[in-house]
Amino acid sequence: MANTNGKKPPLLEVRNLHTSFKTDKGEVRAVNGVSYVLEEGHSLGIVGESGSGKSVSAYSIMQILDSNGHITEGQILFKGEDITHYSAKQMQEFRGKNCAMIFQDPMTSLNPVYTVGNQITEAIRIHSDKSKEQARADAVKMLEMVGINDAERRMKQYPHELSGGMRQRVMIAMALVMEPSILIADEPTTALDVTIQAQILELMLDLQKKLNMAIIIVTHDLGVIAQMSDQIVVMYGGRICERGTAEDIFYHPAHEYTKGLLRSIPSTNNMKKKLVPIAGTPINLLNMPKGCAFCSRCDAAMKICLTQVPDELRIDDTHLASCWMNVKNGTYRKEEA
């Protein structure tokens, strides 16, 4: 499905994605109409709290949802091709070769009974025809690339013998063996100490430059997002609140949730002032409101917010937001017909 104006299709485009889970308490609509675009070599940050659907949208791209979850609507286009209709075999090719993922807890993502070298070599051999020796040599190179000194020795070690930071590096090495064009990182540093986190984030930025890789980073940590992402998507209750560049989101937020979030976190500019919390409790996905997902906690909620899901409006060249406040204040750009 090429673009009509002849431009190359973006590396990854998610269009109106809906993902639901069947539970014994009912259907949980974890992702509810999410669209975003990722260009080659760029970094996209998806920020949200628990229940926002950020991880589920990433898992949907890789199609590694739990057995009771499935994509109910929408498309995911990789270089213009819709991968939601891929067969299992095609999906297996896609994962690892085109798109790789690293997770939050490296201890549970690495197999404890195989050595590190074994696991990386296996990853290489799944996706290529390399011989054992060749794959092993590649694995050593990979470990060195992610900053593990003494790579030969580390190849023979088991995951539990490595520290948290080391394991995360191994995970990154495993993800990058085929030099995929997209790396999805789901809370990659949440379980790590702050100084180790800095190392890993630095490593990821470095590798991104070297391999011209696009990164999708999913996290709740606004500091990490600010550091890592050019473009940001803010999610709440399975929907996108707003999306734009990092400057758009942090300096000109156009959604009440984003504004509330920025007011409630301690930062360099509000150290002396009282934090302004967002009232209420996180959303219950089994009991979604009819209108905007955030309305019951929103200080500025209006009657329309309770009954109608806000349309996505253009704020700026790079900035879109789904909040009725923009209609009230007229801060949106009216579309030409």
Add this chain to the structure above:
Amino acid sequence: MSSENLIDVKDLKMYFPIRTGFMKTTMLKAVDGVTFSIKPGETLGLVGESGCGKTTVGRTLLRLYKPTGGEIYYDGNLITDKNMLEYRPKMQMVFQDPYSSLDPRMTVEEIIGEPLDVHHLYSNKKERREKILGLMELVGLNAEHATRYVHEFSGGQRQRIGIARALAVDPKFIVCDEAVSALDVSIQAQVINMFEELQEKLGVAYLFIAHDLLVVRHISDRIAVMYLGRVVETADADELSDSPIHPYTQSLLSAVPIPDPKIAKSSKRIILEGDVPSPLKMPSGCAFRTRCRFATEKCAQECPPLTDRGNGHMVACWNK
């Protein structure tokens, strides 16, 4: 002993015997000589990474572990095993995990009422009920929640229940052990504000243990930084953040991701090499020397003591 301090901790040590071989036991020096003090109504933030011993300090302070060495003073009085029970109502704790720190078989009323029961703080049932409802209101819970069970509440609400329980005995000192770390970002602000309000209203002092430096800086008057069981730097919150002296503090602060794109992308980070050494194999002398870019011979031979650099800014370093 100056009793202008509410809490005085002197050279606190907590060692755990760990079996490391067939017949071998090594001492895990979780806390290895920690000294600090807290004034009434003040908040001391305690930060450090995993394995630094900050949680152990909090629990040893409340004598939930029996200290291997050192002294703890409350209002100038030395606390021992014998007199701990009478001091318990004065020193309480709020825990990190809102899911495991409340008994799932008890209602909110029973949980908050337990401290009242243990210390006989009421004369009749009506008074007990009133006290409980008063505490619930103080932390922002509705009265109708009293008969509900813990599993029906969200993380933030559970923390409030935990705080109400800690306040039931009217303590003057509360150890907040990673009390907001497990909460969603938008809920953290609610609980942080509550801690601050309670401090204004009731004059409680806090030992605020956390790993999120921005949160700690926001809520604390003074901050102590720990590394592998020892305090490496103590200072006013602002002074520590603006002019850290110890090399570890400097790299810790520079590693914190700031939620501001311009600052985040432009700041120069001091990246520490390597990983934290295992507490079972602590480096000789200064524990930080293996990762410190200013390390010298002296650092390997002798552990630097905390010295005052002016204005109460204490640093343990030979070179800075």
Add this chain to the structure above:
Amino acid sequence: MEAVKKNPLSMQIDPALFEPATEDEKKQQEVMSESVTFFRDGMRKLMKNPLAVGSLIVLGLIILTIVFAPMVVPYSYSGIAKVNGRRDRTNKNLSAFEYSKVEQEYIDEGGKVFPHILGTDSLGRDYFIRVVYGARVSLTVGLFASILVLIIGVIYGSIAGYTGGRTDLIMMRIVDIIYSLPDMLIIILLSVVIKSSLGEDANQNVLLKTFGANMVSIFIVFGLLYWVGMARLVRGQILTIKNNEYILAARAIGAKPAHIIRKHIIPNCISVIIITTALQIPSAIFTESFLSFVGMGVEAPMPSLGSLANSAREGLQSYPGQLIYPAVLIVLIVLAFNLLGDGLRDAFDPKLRR
């Protein structure tokens, strides 16, 4: 960024909708679900489980039958059935609902004879009532043995679990030793010892008289040996509970150990204890049946399901029913308790939640 979907916003949205929403309107969006206790939530889950509900029904029916049958059926388990007060020599080994010659004559004359629902045995005793009494004995033994196991196991396990340290170590090694003893051998030895040593006093001792030396020895052995499984489980549960922060919180409040055990540890153990006991009962019944089958159980004329099955062995070819009825009942009872125990575990086990 690419195009956003076209929206007709240059249009007619009622300006009144842009008024701020009131607190009440917002509150309506949030609903707290109905409050359920742990117990009620578990019961709800249990009732949804068809096998568990089925087992409850089956057990209920069995219990009702064995309670009320003796009031309805005029035969006794030990007495040979009489017709009109006279001995009936023709009523041996009747099959279900069959009448003996004498009884048939009596009916023809106009008399009333209560039917033999399951026939009679080789001595002319009504089989149905014997099976009913057999079930009584089996269930009673199963229940009391389980309660014995429960009490000893819980006390032992809680002391070991809560105290910890060396006491726990020693207590658990004792458990290990007991585990490795051969239970059947000990039961047999014990019953022989009891019989011989109390031989003369046997008739004086009421307990021995009612149950027989074998039964008493079974109980003694249960009390000595079979509590170890429960002890281990309770100890394990207590160790898990002890690790929870709410125990630490209780200590921080200043609660004494007795208070902590009473208010925190035991309530959190109860579901495990109940489940284990529910699964212990069929095991006890089965053991008793087995022992009675090999002749080590209750003594004649007291029937137990196992001994009935044993007596029926000789006539298996000609009268298979006499073996099948008690055997089927054993299977039903054991299966029902097992399924119920499984269902209880699925519904109440805190580990399986969330």
